[in-house]
Amino acid sequence: MVHTLFVARLTLNALGRDRVLHTLLGVSLVLLCLVPAFSLFSMRQVQELAVTLVLSCHALLLIFLAIFLGSSTLWRDLERRHTSLILGLPLSRSHYLLGRFFGVGLFLLLFSLCYALLAVIAVSVSATFYEADRPVIWMNLLAALGGDLLKAWLLAAVAFLFSTFSTSLFLPLFGTLAIYSAGSASQEVYEYLNSDFSSQISAGVRWLAEIFYWILPNLTLFDLKTQAVYSLPLDIPALIYPFIYGFVYTSLVLWGAEFFLSRRDLV
C-alpha cells in the first residue's frame, strides 16, 4: 500500500510543475476576484448571485480538471512508455493505478481547498454590499463544493477506466464528457419516464432507460447548490448518501480499470 502513496506523491509532484495547471489556477484566481464585482449586477440578491457564481465556476473548473487530468495521466504514461520504466520496478499495476488516481484526486482536493478559501472571502465581500434575507450558511457552501469534488473524483475514475483500454486520447476525453452529460441528465430522464406524461412510451425503451439509469452515474445526487445559494437547511442523510454513492461508484470504476490495465500489454 505504501507503493500507492509513492506513486501518488510522484504524480502530485509532476502536476505541481505543470505549466498548463499553473495557468488554470491563475484563471480561477482572477475569476474569484471578479465575483464581488459581478454580483453587483443583481440589485437585491447580491449574496445569492455571488454564491451561484462561485459554485458554478468551481464545478466547471473542477470538471474540466477531472476530465483533462483523468484522461491524460494514464494515457500519457502509456503513450510515452513511462510505464515501461515505472512498471519495471517491483510495483504492481494496481498500486500504480491507484497511486496515479490518488495523485490526481489529491490534486483536485488541494485545488478545491484553495478555491474554497478564496470563495469564502469573495462571498463575504459580496455579502457586505447588500444585506440578504438569510445569512450565508458556510457549511452549505462547503458541502456544495464537496459535492462537486466527489463528482470530479468519480469522473476522473471514469476517465482512468477509458484510458486503460484505449490507445488514443479521444476515447477517455470524449467518453468521459459523454458520461458526464448523460450522468447529469439521467435523473431527469428517469423521473420523466416514470411520470404520467410518458404513458405512450413503449416498454422496451422504458426498460432500456432503466438499465442506463442504473449503470450511468447519477451526478444529480452531488448537486447541493440550491441549498447553498438560498441558505436552506441541509440534513445529514442528504450529505451521507452522495458520499457513499460516490465512494462505491468510484471504487467499482477503479476496480474495472484495474481489471483492464492488468491485462494490457505495455508495448
Added chain:
Amino acid sequence: MNAIEATGLKKVFRGKKMQRVEALKEVTFSLSKGEVFGFLGPNGAGKSTTIKVLTGQIRASSGEAFLWGQPVSHPSSRQNLGYLPENPSFPDTLTASDYLRFVGKVFSLPQGELQGKITSVLSRLELDTTMKRPIRGFSKGMVQRLGLAQALLADPDLLILDEPMSGLDPLGRALVKDLISELRQKGKTIFFSTHITADVEQVCDRVGIIVGGRLQCVEPVEELLQEGLSGYRIYYRKDGTMCELPAAREDFPREMETLLSQGIEVDRVEPQRRDLETFFLETVERARYEN
C-alpha cells in the same frame, strides 16, 4: 536458483484487421547467478519482446518465465532486478533526483542512505551536474544514462538491459562497458541485448542469438572464439625487414620452432579467428535460409 529461467516462450501480437505477428516462436534459456549474457539479434528479431516478457510488461502467449524463481507476472520477481527498457522515457517535468528518489522508495531503500546512493550513482554515470534539472531538458544520451542510473540505484543482483549502449557517444559506450565489467566482478548477473558483436566479445560469458523469434543458439563466448581460431600470423624480423608468415593452427608449433632454431627474432604473433561478427552473420543467414 537461476537468475532467469525462460521456457518455451511464445508471443503473438494481434494487430488491427486480425493481423498476427509471431514475435516469439520459441525461446528457452536460463541464466545462472553471476553470468553476463549478451542477447544478439537483427532488428525485429524479438529481443525487446523477450525482455518485455521477462520484466512483466507483456504476457507471453504461452510458456513461462521466472526471475530468481518467482513468476514474472508477480511484481516481487522484480525486487532484485534493475531494468533498463529500450529508449527509456521519463515523466519529463520531474528532475533526475526526484525520479531516482521515487525509485529508491519503491525498492524500500532506507531513507538515510537514499540521497547518498542517488549522488553516487549519478556521478558514476557522469550526470552529477544535472541532478536538479527537469528531465525535459536532457539530451538523448543523458536520458539513456539516467535510465542506467535508475536500474543500478538499488544495487540489484540481476540487471536486464535493453540496448544499454544505444544513443551513447564512444565515451558513454566505454563507460557502460566498464560498468558491466565492474558489475561482473562484483558477481552480478547481467542480461543485455545489443546489435554490436564487439560489445559481446569484450564483456560477455555467453551469447544467445535470436533470429525471427527463435533462439538459434546459446554459446559460451570464450569457446566460440577458440573454435573460430583458424591459425596465426607470425611477424618476425629478418635482415632488418619485417616479414610475416601465416601458419595454420596445427602447424603453428612447428613453424615457431623452425624460426626460433634459426635464431630469428620473432616480433609478435596474432591469432587469426573467425570473430563473433562472422559467427553472428552466419547464424542469421542459416536461420533465414532454413525458414
